[in-house]
Amino acid sequence: MAHDDVHPVSLACGDCPIRHRAVCARCESDELDELESIKYYRSFEAGQTVIWAGDKMDFVASVVTGIATLTQTLEDGRTQMVGLLLPSDFVGRPGRATAAYNVTATTDILMCCFRRKPFEEMMERTPHIAQRLLQMTLDELDAAREWMLLLGRKTAREKIASLLSIVARRDASIKLRNATGRTTFDLPLTREAMADYLGLTLETVSRQISALKRDGVIELEGKRHVTVPDMDRLLIEAGDDSDGGFLV
Amino acid sequence: MAHDDVHPVSLACGDCPIRHRAVCARCESDELDELESIKYYRSFEAGQTVIWAGDKMDFVASVVTGIATLTQTLEDGRTQMVGLLLPSDFVGRPGRATAAYNVTATTDILMCCFRRKPFEEMMERTPHIAQRLLQMTLDELDAAREWMLLLGRKTAREKIASLLSIVARRDASIKLRNATGRTTFDLPLTREAMADYLGLTLETVSRQISALKRDGVIELEGKRHVTVPDMDRLLIEAGDDSDGGFLV
DNA sequence: AACAGAATTTGACTCAAATCAAGTGGCACA
DNA sequence: TGTGCCACTTGATTTGAGTCAAATTCTGTT
The missing domain is CATH 2.60.120.10 (Jelly Rolls)
Known part of the structure; x- marks a missing residue:
C-alpha cells in the first residue's frame, strides 16, 4: 500500500488514484x-x-x-x-x-x-x-x-474576476506557472454555468468577460483559454484583498 | 444530572440552560x-x-x-x-x-x-x-x-418574504400559534441588518416591507412586530415550495 | 469543404434596485 | 415639555444588469 502519494483531502482509498x-x-x-x-x-x-x-x-x-x-x-x-x-x-x-x-x-x-x-x-x-x-x-x-x-455584494465585473482568480489559482497549483508571471488556464465551465454560479445571466457574463479582455486584464484564445498577464491586477478587480484562497 | 431537558442541538452542558x-x-x-x-x-x-x-x-x-x-x-x-x-x-x-x-x-x-x-x-x-x-x-x-x-436568484420581495418566513417559523416553534392560523412575532433585526443579510439596501428592505403590508401579506404593529394572517401566502411569496426549514 | 447545431457575442431597450435626498416617528434624557 | 438622536419611510432619479433579438464563431459531422 503506497502511502507516499496520499492526497491531502480525499476520503478515497486503496487503489484509487487518490488516497484517503x-x-x-x-x-x-x-x-x-x-x-x-x-x-x-x-x-x-x-x-x-x-x-x-x-x-x-x-x-x-x-x-x-x-x-x-x-x-x-x-x-x-x-x-x-x-x-x-x-x-x-x-x-x-x-x-x-x-x-x-x-x-x-x-x-x-x-x-x-x-x-x-x-x-x-x-x-x-x-x-x-x-x-x-x-x-x-x-x-x-x-x-x-x-x-x-460575492453573491450579495459584488458587482458583475467583480464576480467574474473572482471566479477567474479562483480557477486560475487552483489550476496554477497543478500546472507550471510561466516565468514571466503570466498565468494561463482553461475555463472548465460554459458561460451559462458561470452565470448560474455567479447569480448572473449568461449575456452579462459574456459582456463582462469581453470588458475585462478589452481592458487588458485578461487575454483570450478561443472562448475557453484564458491568460492573465498580471494576477495582482485580477485580484484587485475581484474586489477582495484577501488571498482568494476560498473554494479550493 | 437532568437528562430530560436535553436541547436537541447544543454543545453546551452541565448547568447551562441548554444541554449537550x-x-x-x-x-x-x-x-x-x-x-x-x-x-x-x-x-x-x-x-x-x-x-x-x-x-x-x-x-x-x-x-x-x-x-x-x-x-x-x-x-x-x-x-x-x-x-x-x-x-x-x-x-x-x-x-x-x-x-x-x-x-x-x-x-x-x-x-x-x-x-x-x-x-x-x-x-x-x-x-x-x-x-x-x-x-x-x-x-x-x-x-x-x-x-x-436566495442571494443569487431571488427578487427583493421574495428575499424579504423568505426572511420573514424563517423568523416566523423559528419563533412559532417556541411561541404558541394562534388558533386562527395567524402567526405573530418580533423582528430581531434592524432594517440595516436585514439588508446586510439579504444583499439589499435598507431602503429597499423598507419599501418591500411596506409593499407586503399594503398587499395584506403581513400586518405591522410599530416597526418590529409582525403578524402573518396566512402563512401559506407568505411562503408562496418567498418563492420556494420547499418547507422553508432551512437556517433553523 | 460545407453544413447543422450549439455556444458565444453584441445590440437595443427595459426595469428592478441603488442612490441621493428629504422627510416622519418614537424614545431617551435633560 | 422640549430636543436630539436614531430607526425607519418615502420620493425622485440614476444605473447596472436583465430581457429580447439578432449576429457570429466554434465544433463536430458528413
Missing part, C-alpha cells in the same frame, strides 16, 4: 479492507446528471477526476449553483437518504462511491473519519460563506 | 466534568462586537440566549451577513486560531465558551463530539447553500 489520508495517516489494514469492500466506481459523461435533488441516494462519494456541480432550482427554473466539485471533493451526507441538490457532471468525471449504510457504520467505529469529514465540511462552509459575500 | 446532547446521550460523568472545567460564560450587550475577523480566538462557544450575527466585509465597507446565530448555535472552529468573521450581538446575548485547546484535545478523545459537530456543520452548510439561492 484520514485512514492512511493512522493506517490499520482492516479499515482499508473495509473501505475497499464498500467501494465502487461510477463514471459520467460531460453534461450527464449524476443525481437529482430529492432522489434516493444510497452512497457517498469522492470525485476522482473531472468537475461536477451542485445546483438548486426554483420552480420557475431559476437556478443557482451552490457548489463546484473538484477532484478529491466529497459529495453526499452521512445520515441522509435523499440528495439535497442536483449533481451534474460538467466534464467527464470518475467518482469513487461508498455504500452509505456501511460507510456510516464504519464512521461510527472509526473516529478519525468523522474528524476528517468535519474538517472538510468546515472548509466547504467557509467557501460557501465567501460565496455569499 | 452529544455528551448526554451517551453520558459519562468524566466527560461532563471535563467539559465543565473548560467552560465559562460571557455576555454582551446589543450592538457589541464579540470578535473581529482576523482576531485571535482561543475559544469555541455556543449561544445560550439572544441573537448574534456573522458578517464579512469588503474594504470599501460593503458588508454581507453570512450567518445568524440563534440560541444553541455553535461559533468558532476547532483547529483554527483566528476568527474568520465578525461576530456581533444584535440583542443582549449570553454565550457559553469552551477554551479551544482543551476542547480540541477532548474532541480527539471523544468521538461523538466530532460526530455531533459534523451534523451541526452539515446543517449549517445546507442553510448557507439555501441562502446562496
Whole structure:
C-alpha cells in the first residue's frame, strides 16, 4: 500500500488514484479492507446528471477526476449553483437518504462511491473519519460563506474576476506557472454555468468577460483559454484583498 | 444530572440552560466534568462586537440566549451577513486560531465558551463530539447553500418574504400559534441588518416591507412586530415550495 | 469543404434596485 | 415639555444588469 502519494483531502482509498489520508495517516489494514469492500466506481459523461435533488441516494462519494456541480432550482427554473466539485471533493451526507441538490457532471468525471449504510457504520467505529469529514465540511462552509459575500455584494465585473482568480489559482497549483508571471488556464465551465454560479445571466457574463479582455486584464484564445498577464491586477478587480484562497 | 431537558442541538452542558446532547446521550460523568472545567460564560450587550475577523480566538462557544450575527466585509465597507446565530448555535472552529468573521450581538446575548485547546484535545478523545459537530456543520452548510439561492436568484420581495418566513417559523416553534392560523412575532433585526443579510439596501428592505403590508401579506404593529394572517401566502411569496426549514 | 447545431457575442431597450435626498416617528434624557 | 438622536419611510432619479433579438464563431459531422 503506497502511502507516499496520499492526497491531502480525499476520503478515497486503496487503489484509487487518490488516497484517503484520514485512514492512511493512522493506517490499520482492516479499515482499508473495509473501505475497499464498500467501494465502487461510477463514471459520467460531460453534461450527464449524476443525481437529482430529492432522489434516493444510497452512497457517498469522492470525485476522482473531472468537475461536477451542485445546483438548486426554483420552480420557475431559476437556478443557482451552490457548489463546484473538484477532484478529491466529497459529495453526499452521512445520515441522509435523499440528495439535497442536483449533481451534474460538467466534464467527464470518475467518482469513487461508498455504500452509505456501511460507510456510516464504519464512521461510527472509526473516529478519525468523522474528524476528517468535519474538517472538510468546515472548509466547504467557509467557501460557501465567501460565496455569499460575492453573491450579495459584488458587482458583475467583480464576480467574474473572482471566479477567474479562483480557477486560475487552483489550476496554477497543478500546472507550471510561466516565468514571466503570466498565468494561463482553461475555463472548465460554459458561460451559462458561470452565470448560474455567479447569480448572473449568461449575456452579462459574456459582456463582462469581453470588458475585462478589452481592458487588458485578461487575454483570450478561443472562448475557453484564458491568460492573465498580471494576477495582482485580477485580484484587485475581484474586489477582495484577501488571498482568494476560498473554494479550493 | 437532568437528562430530560436535553436541547436537541447544543454543545453546551452541565448547568447551562441548554444541554449537550452529544455528551448526554451517551453520558459519562468524566466527560461532563471535563467539559465543565473548560467552560465559562460571557455576555454582551446589543450592538457589541464579540470578535473581529482576523482576531485571535482561543475559544469555541455556543449561544445560550439572544441573537448574534456573522458578517464579512469588503474594504470599501460593503458588508454581507453570512450567518445568524440563534440560541444553541455553535461559533468558532476547532483547529483554527483566528476568527474568520465578525461576530456581533444584535440583542443582549449570553454565550457559553469552551477554551479551544482543551476542547480540541477532548474532541480527539471523544468521538461523538466530532460526530455531533459534523451534523451541526452539515446543517449549517445546507442553510448557507439555501441562502446562496436566495442571494443569487431571488427578487427583493421574495428575499424579504423568505426572511420573514424563517423568523416566523423559528419563533412559532417556541411561541404558541394562534388558533386562527395567524402567526405573530418580533423582528430581531434592524432594517440595516436585514439588508446586510439579504444583499439589499435598507431602503429597499423598507419599501418591500411596506409593499407586503399594503398587499395584506403581513400586518405591522410599530416597526418590529409582525403578524402573518396566512402563512401559506407568505411562503408562496418567498418563492420556494420547499418547507422553508432551512437556517433553523 | 460545407453544413447543422450549439455556444458565444453584441445590440437595443427595459426595469428592478441603488442612490441621493428629504422627510416622519418614537424614545431617551435633560 | 422640549430636543436630539436614531430607526425607519418615502420620493425622485440614476444605473447596472436583465430581457429580447439578432449576429457570429466554434465544433463536430458528413
